[in-house]
Amino acid sequence: MLEIKNLQVDLEEEEKTILKGVDLTIGEGEVHAIMGPNGSGKSTTSYVLSGKDGYEVTGGSATLYGEDLLEMEPEERAAAGLFLAFQYPVEIPGVGNMTFLRTAVNAQRKARGEEELSAGDFLKLVREKAKALKIDADMLKRPVNVGFSGGEKKRNEILQMAMLEPKMCVLDETDSGLDVDAMKLVAEGVNALRDGKRSFLVITHYQRLLDHIKPDVVHIMADGKIVKSGGPELALEVENNGYADILAEVA
Amino acid sequence: MAVPSIKLDTAETLIAAYPTPTGAKWADATRKNALARLREMGAPNKRDEYWKYTDPSALTAVPAATAALFENDERPMFDAIDRLRVVFVDGVYDPAQSDDLSGENVVIETLSDAFSKDIHWAKDLFGALETDGQNPVQRPLATLNTAVADQGLVIHATGKVNRPIAIRYVHSSQSSDAMVHHVIKVEEGADITFLESGPGAARFNSVVEVDIADNGGFHHVRTQGRDHERKTVTHMFARLGRESTFKSFTMTVNGVLTRNDTVIELTGDDAHATVGGASAGDGKGFHHDDTVFITHDAVNCESRQVFKKVLRNGATGVFQGKILVKADAQKTDGYQISQGLMLDDDSNFLAKPELEIYADDVACSHGSTVGAIDDDTLFYLTSRGIPRSQAQDMLVLAFLGEAIEEIEDEALAADILDRMDAWMKRRQG
Ligand SMILES: Nc1ncnc2c1ncn2[C@@H]1O[C@H](COP(=O)(O)OP(=O)(O)OP(=O)(O)O)[C@@H](O)[C@H]1O
Ligand SMILES: [Mg+2]
Numbered sequence: 022m023l024e025i026k027n028l029q030v031d032l033e034e035e036e037k038t039i040l041k042g043v044d045l046t047i048g049e050g051e052v053h054a055i056m057g058p059n060g061s062g063k064s065t066t067s068y069v070l071s072g073k074d075g076y077e078v079t080g081g082s083a084t085l086y087g088e089d090l091l092e093m094e095p096e097e098r099a100a101a102g103l104f105l106a107f108q109y110p111v112e113i114p115g116v117g118n119m120t121f122l123r124t125a126v127n128a129q130r131k132a133r134g135e136e137e138l139s140a141g142d143f144l145k146l147v148r149e150k151a152k153a154l155k156i157d158a159d160m161l162k163r164p165v166n167v168g169f170s171g172g173e174k175k176r177n178e179i180l181q182m183a184m185l186e187p188k189m190c191v192l193d194e195t196d197s198g199l200d201v202d203a204m205k206l207v208a209e210g211v212n213a214l215r216d217g218k219r220s221f222l223v224i225t226h227y228q229r230l231l232d233h234i235k236p237d238v239v240h241i242m243a244d245g246k247i248v249k250s251g252g253p254e255l256a257l258e259v260e261n262n263g264y265a266d267i268l269a270e271v272a
Numbered sequence: 273m274a275v276p277s278i279k280l281d282t283a284e285t286l287i288a289a290y291p292t293p294t295g296a297k298w299a300d301a302t303r304k305n306a307l308a309r310l311r312e313m314g315a316p317n318k319r320d321e322y323w324k325y326t327d328p329s330a331l332t333a334v335p336a337a338t339a340a341l342f343e344n345d346e347r348p349m350f351d352a353i354d355r356l357r358v359v360f361v362d363g364v365y366d367p368a369q370s371d372d373l374s375g376e377n378v379v380i381e382t383l384s385d386a387f388s389k390d391i392h393w394a395k396d397l398f399g400a401l402e403t404d405g406q407n408p409v410q411r412p413l414a415t416l417n418t419a420v421a422d423q424g425l426v427i428h429a430t431g432k433v434n435r436p437i438a439i440r441y442v443h444s445s446q447s448s449d450a451m452v453h454h455v456i457k458v459e460e461g462a463d464i465t466f467l468e469s470g471p472g473a474a475r476f477n478s479v480v481e482v483d484i485a486d487n488g489g490f491h492h493v494r495t496q497g498r499d500h501e502r503k504t505v506t507h508m509f510a511r512l513g514r515e516s517t518f519k520s521f522t523m524t525v526n527g528v529l530t531r532n533d534t535v536i537e538l539t540g541d542d543a544h545a546t547v548g549g550a551s552a553g554d555g556k557g558f559h560h561d562d563t564v565f566i567t568h569d570a571v572n573c574e575s576r577q578v579f580k581k582v583l584r585n586g587a588t589g590v591f592q593g594k595i596l597v598k599a600d601a602q603k604t605d606g607y608q609i610s611q612g613l614m615l616d617d618d619s620n621f622l623a624k625p626e627l628e629i630y631a632d633d634v635a636c637s638h639g640s641t642v643g644a645i646d647d648d649t650l651f652y653l654t655s656r657g658i659p660r661s662q663a664q665d666m667l668v669l670a671f672l673g674e675a676i677e678e679i680e681d682e683a684l685a686a687d688i689l690d691r692m693d694a695w696m697k698r699r700q701g
Contacts, residue, residue: 071655072651072654072655073651073655074647074651094654094659094660095651095654095655095660096654096655096656096657096658096659096660096663098655099654099655099656099657100657104655105655107652110652111646111648111649111652113649113652113653113667113670114670114674115667115669115670115671115673115674116666116667116670120666121653121656121666124658124662124666125653125656125657125658126657128656128657128658128659128662129656129657132657132659164670181656185656185657
């Protein structure tokens, strides 16, 4: 279970506060969505949780199943079960997608004191998961995300998530840039991972994805804070009326 | 312009430091000619334009500085492939450690044996490509080598040579100062792979002259040992006939001073030349210089230069690469890329890419970049659970890999990649 309490974050390089006291608790097996205007701090929340450089936590806490995330290196957070599907996945020339996946899977297993996956078992697993996401063999062989279309990159994120089997999945605008069919594929990929224990935080601007991935709770983030939380109907309200009413109401 | 006296004096000191070898008339004549040429041009000096980024004084000092011996704990280079092994210890051929110098479609002799024969095919080649390669840029250390070297191999490939010729250069004396000179003739349609590995000596000066006839192929992969204190200067002179192929790749790690000159002349139409290098240096005591000069003098030839250097803790990497396209060399395709990857702020990458084009129908491109490991990429990898140091190594190898993949033979490329991986791993933590 993920617990974020009064999280406050400044930029390291300049004097600017981005997160102004974020409170968010996601229970085991739950799906939460965060919506909010551009620049409200959604991606920043996901980056700070996963340990990206450049941010300074000035207050508050974030724990995953009781473990202090903020004290850990990014790779330790991953091994502890946190996964971030990037809003903008990075292209890595010269590193094969397959090599990357296997290195990641085995690094996490090693960190957790588990046995590494054999080349054969890994191959079987990756083929099976890739097939479900319609990722072909050629994409697996190519360098990570290099020359992938926007939608292919997002599907590749979900493939990584499926391979790494995290406890807590954060999806940052995984729906942006996806066509209708790809959106269904991605949603199916996510839903296939729902097992009653694994939790999800879905950052999105659109109700559409939430039709496929049904959230338990929807949060609205504005100016570095969660300003309102509610059921799935909150997403519909945003879709129909935008943020103006909600922001006026909480101001 | 008069040659500065310091250059002439240094040349005299150098000449006096090496015994003038004896041999048959043809060899004698070439060497006397080389001595005369060296006396005219003088020794290289750090004021020379061509040595702007690399101070040659350690290469011209008399006596050469000593270099501590290095215990290499890795398995020998190229040991996984079937090869004809030849060993030189401190620059001297060691028959006891070498295989029989014989193979299918190839005749191999030592240079000193060739010198003892009154008539030898090598007489038209020995020193000839080196002499040609002095224009338009002087390379006095190669001339010195022609003048005094009596060690090396003379290789005549008459068809497809099925086993690579693999030379291992052993450094066994702290004060060795060695000269090695190889002459290789690849006949029409013949094909040979020539491998070199090891530091060679405390100071090592090697020259390879390769003449590739029409449709011939020459493949060269070299590693220069892991010794830290060695000083090395190499020259590779190649002349390419019609539809011939030349591919050379060098991996360099460590070494206080390395200067690798490659001089290629594409003289037959439709020929192809690739020169590549991957180097990795750690510390202020690492200085590595790749200098390449490719002359296109025929129609529809292709040349590629791909050099990658990884530098840390104050190491220096240099690249000087030139493509000269003569007026008659239409349809030339020349490509050149040199890149430095800095693992910290203390290291230096100095690049001087040059194009000089006299033909009008050519496609030439060159690029040079210097950069650090991308933070976002590193974060992406670590966010997937890959420890930072391992992620960094992956990115360094990916960077070097783009040069290593210029090696045609996959087993050789894999061996090189492994060594680079090991080099990175030794520096983890
Ligand atoms: N490294 C940075 N340098 C400068 N400003 C930053 C940096 N990181 C975040 N910000 C600023 O912090 C604010 C929040 O950005 P963030 O990316 O978290 O927004 P978001 O809610 O994800 O927006 P979007 O919906 O557009 O993706 C923005 O004003 C952004 O410009
Ligand atoms: Mg965002």
